[in-house]
Amino acid sequence: xxxxxxxxxxxxxxxxxxxxxxxxxxxxxxxxxxxxxxxxxxxxxxxxxxxxxxxxxxxxxxxxxxxxxxxxxxxxxxxxxxxxxxxxxxxxxxxxxxxxxxxxxxxxxxxxxxxxxxxxxxxxxxxxxxxxxxxxxxxxxxxxxxxxxxxxxxxxxxxxxxxxxxxxxxxxxxxxxxxxxxxxxxxxxxxxxxxxxxxxxxxxxxxxxxxxxxxxxxxxxxxxxxxxxxxxxxxxxxxxxxxxxxxxxxxxxxxxxxxxxxxxxxxxxxxxxxxxxxxxxxxxxxxxxxxxxxxxxxxxxxxxxxxxxxxxxxxxxxxxxxxxxxxxxxxxxxxxxxxxxxxxxxxxxxxxxxxxxxxxxxxxxxxxxxxxxxxxxxxxxxxxxxxxxxxxx
Numbered sequence: 001x002x003x004x005x006x007x008x009x010x011x012x013x014x015x016x017x018x019x020x021x022x023x024x025x026x027x028x029x030x031x032x033x034x035x036x037x038x039x040x041x042x043x044x045x046x047x048x049x050x051x052x053x054x055x056x057x058x059x060x061x062x063x064x065x066x067x068x069x070x071x072x073x074x075x076x077x078x079x080x081x082x083x084x085x086x087x088x089x090x091x092x093x094x095x096x097x098x099x100x101x102x103x104x105x106x107x108x109x110x111x112x113x114x115x116x117x118x119x120x121x122x123x124x125x126x127x128x129x130x131x132x133x134x135x136x137x138x139x140x141x142x143x144x145x146x147x148x149x150x151x152x153x154x155x156x157x158x159x160x161x162x163x164x165x166x167x168x169x170x171x172x173x174x175x176x177x178x179x180x181x182x183x184x185x186x187x188x189x190x191x192x193x194x195x196x197x198x199x200x201x202x203x204x205x206x207x208x209x210x211x212x213x214x215x216x217x218x219x220x221x222x223x224x225x226x227x228x229x230x231x232x233x234x235x236x237x238x239x240x241x242x243x244x245x246x247x248x249x250x251x252x253x254x255x256x257x258x259x260x261x262x263x264x265x266x267x268x269x270x271x272x273x274x275x276x277x278x279x280x281x282x283x284x285x286x287x288x289x290x291x292x293x294x295x296x297x298x299x300x301x302x303x304x305x306x307x308x309x310x311x312x313x314x315x316x317x318x319x320x321x322x323x324x325x326x327x328x329x330x331x332x333x334x335x336x337x338x339x340x341x342x343x344x345x346x347x348x349x350x351x352x353x354x355x356x357x358x359x360x361x362x363x364x365x366x367x368x369x370x371x372x373x374x375x376x377x378x379x380x381x382x383x384x385x386x387x388x389x390x391x392x393x
Contacts, residue, residue, distance in 0.1 A: 020188075
C-alpha cells in the first residue's frame, strides 16, 4: 500500500533511490543536493539497500565511477547540483556517448560566479546538448515520480541513454510537501530487473570501451545517439502510461492548465508553474483568457507537440530561469521559437528571464507578464523581445 508523508524533494528522491536499490551510487556532496545522497547513504549504512556507495573526491570522479560501473553492467544512480555538474562536464558527454543508462538527479542551482547557492536553471541548461534525456519536476511528488520513471526510460533497450531528473534547489529540494510514496515491491515491479547491455565484464562477449574514434566512425556514433533520442520520445509516454496504470498519476511531455480556450499562454518550467496557476485563476476570474503550459521533458524536445498545444494562441510568453548570453533569449524561448516557426504557429512570442540566483518571483510579477501579453494581443506590437523580470535596471 502507498503511504502519504510530508517530505522535501531530496528526501523523496532518496526514497525513490532506496526503492530502486541500484547496484552503484557514486556521489559527492554539494548544496542544495547534499541531503539526497546523505539520506541515501544512511539507507546503505542501515542495510536497507544492497548498493555499493562510492565516496569520491569530486563530482568529476563521481561521474567517472558511474560510467565505469555502468559499463561493467550495473544499475547506477547519482545526484549533483550546479558547479558539481559543471565539474562533471567532460564525463557527462562521455556517459551519453557510451550509452550508459545512468539516472542522475540534478537539484537546480545557479552557476558561479559570483558564488550563489540558490536556484536557477543555468546548470542543467548548460548540459542540454550533452546527449542526456532531461526531465523537469515541479514539486517533491514529481521529483519522486520522475526518478522512478527515469530508470525505465534510461534502461529501455531502444534508448540506453542517461537521464537527468531536475527540480528547483531549496524551493523543491528543501520544501516540505505531501508526497505519496508507493509500496517498495510495486516500484520494483514497475522498473523491473536490470538487464545489462554489452557489459565490459561479460568475458564471453568481449567489447571495447573508450576507443579512439576519428573521422572514420565518429559521425556514425553521434548519429546513433540521435536515433536513441528519437526512440526516447516514443518511450517516455509509454513509460508514463504504464506509470499511470500502476500508480494513478498522469505524466506527459508537458502539463496544460486552462490552456484549451486560452488566447494568451505562459510557458514556464518547474516550481514557478505552481505560482503561475494561481495567477491564471485570478485573471480568469477577471475575464482574461489566459492559460499555462509547463514543460516536463526538455530533451528530447517535443517540438511538434508543443506547437500543436500553442497553435491557436495569439501571444505566447516564455519564462526562462536561465539566460543564453549573446543569444536571442533564454534556452526555452529559443527552442520554442524554433518549434513554433517550424510547425507554422503564428502566435507572437516574447521572453522573460527571471529568478536568476534564486531571486523571488511574485504573483504580481507573473500577472504583469500576462498584462504585457494582453497588450501585445490588442496592439499587435512587441515592444521588447526579452525582458528581465524583477531586475533593478
